[in-house]
Amino acid sequence: MIYDMPIKDGHIPDGPIFDARIFLGESFDGTSQDVSQALRGMDASGIAMALACPLKPLSYNLDEANIGLAATIKAHADRLLGAARIDPWQPGAADALRRCFETLGLRALFLHPWEEHFRADLERLDPLMEIASAFRYPVLVMSGYPWVSEALQVRKLALRWPDVPVIMTNGGQINISGLGQADASLALRTAPNLYIDTAGIYRQDFIEETAQEFGAERILFGSGSPYFDQRYEIKRVLVAKLPASDRQAMQGGNAMRLFGLKV
Numbered sequence: 001m002i003y004d005m006p007i008k009d010g011h012i013p014d015g016p017i018f019d020a021r022i023f024l025g026e027s028f029d030g031t032s033q034d035v036s037q038a039l040r041g042m043d044a045s046g047i048a049m050a051l052a053c054p055l056k057p058l059s060y061n062l063d064e065a066n067i068g069l070a071a072t073i074k075a076h077a078d079r080l081l082g083a084a085r086i087d088p089w090q091p092g093a094a095d096a097l098r099r100c101f102e103t104l105g106l107r108a109l110f111l112h113p114w115e116e117h118f119r120a121d122l123e124r125l126d127p128l129m130e131i132a133s134a135f136r137y138p139v140l141v142m143s144g145y146p147w148v149s150e151a152l153q154v155r156k157l158a159l160r161w162p163d164v165p166v167i168m169t170n171g172g173q174i175n176i177s178g179l180g181q182a183d184a185s186l187a188l189r190t191a192p193n194l195y196i197d198t199a200g201i202y203r204q205d206f207i208e209e210t211a212q213e214f215g216a217e218r219i220l221f222g223s224g225s226p227y228f229d230q231r232y233e234i235k236r237v238l239v240a241k242l243p244a245s246d247r248q249a250m251q252g253g254n255a256m257r258l259f260g261l262k263v
Helices: 033-045 062-075 092-102 123-136 149-161 181-189 204-214 244-258
Strands: 018-026 048-056 081-085 108-111 139-141 164-170 194-199
Touching: 018 033, 018 244, 033 081, 048 062, 048 108, 048 244, 062 081, 062 092, 081 092, 092 123, 092 244, 108 123, 123 139, 123 149, 149 164, 149 181, 149 194, 181 194, 181 204, 204 244
Parallel strands: 018 048, 048 081, 081 108, 108 139, 139 164, 164 194
Antiparallel strands: none
């Protein structure tokens, strides 16, 4: 079983690994990853399942990207779940999200404030959040981008929708200066429906201290592949100086619970 595959550095996973964020498709910026590449990377890292998000294509047509992702997910339903990428500025954005959930079988809302050019606390997002709430699906927000998706901006969105799990990517910060880390902690402290994924977090002690203060259940392993190396990213969780039960929750149990999978 893929669940039993060790990471080849002596660190043995304590249970199934679920990658809470990978990307599929071809991006306008030249980045690409197809499903065969993604599955090879998952196999090499002992990852059982992953949540896939569409890259923004050169056409900027997210409807086509979501449809293509859904077809890929259907063909690999034992390994992949899919997130609907929605641009809130587009007419009919709420209808598009509902189709993604009802017809395409996607299981989360993915928001990229930097590439779609909106603030994470924008009230225009509320119709999308209402749909996510109705379906009880999580919302992933690309976080840490200056001016548009800093942790306290994502916090405002989460506070407006306390029944929706909101996942801040990159630990809620991508800037290693200023008060980004303190803001991420403040956001987690004051919005109990906020979670973080671990991709690119530059301080291991931030992961450990977050688990100790807020509970390991608030942390999800996410690699951000292909932008980050899965083999490296999973080690952020596997080598954390935390109880084995906490590492198990972070590496897969938390994500599987949020996405309604059997742990």
